[in-house]
Amino acid sequence: MSAQPRTILPGATLGVLGGGQLGRMFVHAAQAMGYFTAVLDPDPESPAGRVAHHHIRAAYDDPDGLRQLAGLCAAVTTEFENVPAVALAALAGQCTVSPAARAVAVAQDRAQEKAHFDACGVPCAPYAVIASAGDLAALPPDLLPGILKTARMGYDGKGQARVATADELAAAWESVGRVPCVLEKMLPLRLECSVIVARGADGTTVHLPAQRNLHRDGILAVTEVYEQNMPPALVQQAVEASISIASGLDYVGVLCVEFFVLQDGSLVVNEIAPRPHNSGHYSQNACDVSQFELQVRTLAGLPLVQPRQHSAAVMLNLLGDLWFAQGDTAQTPPWAAVLRLPGTHLHLYGKTLAKHGRKMGHLNITAPTAEAARATALQAAALLDIAAF
Numbered sequence: 001m002s003a004q005p006r007t008i009l010p011g012a013t014l015g016v017l018g019g020g021q022l023g024r025m026f027v028h029a030a031q032a033m034g035y036f037t038a039v040l041d042p043d044p045e046s047p048a049g050r051v052a053h054h055h056i057r058a059a060y061d062d063p064d065g066l067r068q069l070a071g072l073c074a075a076v077t078t079e080f081e082n083v084p085a086v087a088l089a090a091l092a093g094q095c096t097v098s099p100a101a102r103a104v105a106v107a108q109d110r111a112q113e114k115a116h117f118d119a120c121g122v123p124c125a126p127y128a129v130i131a132s133a134g135d136l137a138a139l140p141p142d143l144l145p146g147i148l149k150t151a152r153m154g155y156d157g158k159g160q161a162r163v164a165t166a167d168e169l170a171a172a173w174e175s176v177g178r179v180p181c182v183l184e185k186m187l188p189l190r191l192e193c194s195v196i197v198a199r200g201a202d203g204t205t206v207h208l209p210a211q212r213n214l215h216r217d218g219i220l221a222v223t224e225v226y227e228q229n230m231p232p233a234l235v236q237q238a239v240e241a242s243i244s245i246a247s248g249l250d251y252v253g254v255l256c257v258e259f260f261v262l263q264d265g266s267l268v269v270n271e272i273a274p275r276p277h278n279s280g281h282y283s284q285n286a287c288d289v290s291q292f293e294l295q296v297r298t299l300a301g302l303p304l305v306q307p308r309q310h311s312a313a314v315m316l317n318l319l320g321d322l323w324f325a326q327g328d329t330a331q332t333p334p335w336a337a338v339l340r341l342p343g344t345h346l347h348l349y350g351k352t353l354a355k356h357g358r359k360m361g362h363l364n365i366t367a368p369t370a371e372a373a374r375a376t377a378l379q380a381a382a383l384l385d386i387a388a389f
Contacts, residue, residue, distance in 0.1 A: 010034030019046025
């Protein structure tokens with residue numbers, strides 16, 4: 001267990017590397033608790049930069065920008081896993097940083113990530129690392145059909161290809177420029193789920209309820225969280241595995257662990273995200289402590305309490321496609337009609353341009369029962385032209 005952390009009280013400045021929607025919601029949570037905020041992001045119109053007290057417009061590895069951020073902040077976190085780990089390491093010499101560079105580096109590389117799962121004794125899909133033509137030639141044939149994933153820089157289904165034969169695998173590896181990859185055996189899936197844990201520097205760990213997820217085209221579409229959304233034994237297994245993965249990294253911060261549930265009911269880990277996660281957005285309206293408040297608490301060394309879910313919840317991801325439901329010209333979706341439905345909570349990210357596949361916001365639906373939450377969510381989906389689930 002790590003040493004007792006220094007507590008950073010409200011009135012100090014907390015920083016975040018990355019100016020997207022996760023950074024924006026972290027900034028809102030920090031400001032609600034009385035902190036000043038700073039964002040480092042090169043985009044002058046970044047969603048988080050628009051609402052922070054300070055916006056440093058610099059690249060994530062810019063030495064001057066990092067020095068300026070460290071000079072302003074008592075502590076710094078990150079909102080996405082592809083921020084250079086070296087930037088986090090540089091900041092750590094000047095202020096508190098969580099999660100640590102070494103933990104983020106594991107999440108940035110699928111090969112390291114798989115090795116960590118193995119070390120923690122958490123099962124994942126059978127896999128092989130492909131870093132050379134020799135690795136490709138030596139692959140066991142029973143890994144096919146499989147999914148080829150670039151070892152680095154993949155998210156929301158990017159950098160992935162399904163391959164059924166050795167020829168398809170060779171072509172797919174060629175198409176990504178022969179960069180290091182991981183080939184995962186395709187398994188018969190029943191459903192997908194995730195667990196968000198928050199771990200303090202003193203080793204205290206709490207978690208949100210397990211989330212049942214539906215992805216479409218590699219992007220999260222729907223999250224459902226309520227009692228009996230999955231078998232209790234499976235939920236317990238996922239929670240214990242997530243805590244083991246976080247502890248094995250000596251992780252400090254909010255970590256999302258994504259799982260596959262197979263047709264036979266067994267559980268395998270898919271990947272980790274060293275930050276708050278799309279599947280945890282429901283916690284803003286359905287829990288007494290959101291994932292973003294947990295991020296503030298872990299960063300500032302404040303006490304961690306086990307979050308309590310007070311309402312059944314469904315989260316609908318709002319992609320830019322909704323703005324083009326009526327044709328090629330972008331039109332504002334029917335928010336007024338959606339917000340007439342009971343228990344609907346609209347969160348838009350302040351992005352000025354809608355694009356197909358771009359995450360523009362999310363809709364949280366809360367209700368006293370799972371049945372009511374689902375019924376309202378399906379009504380909202382119909383109004384927004386989102387496919388039923």
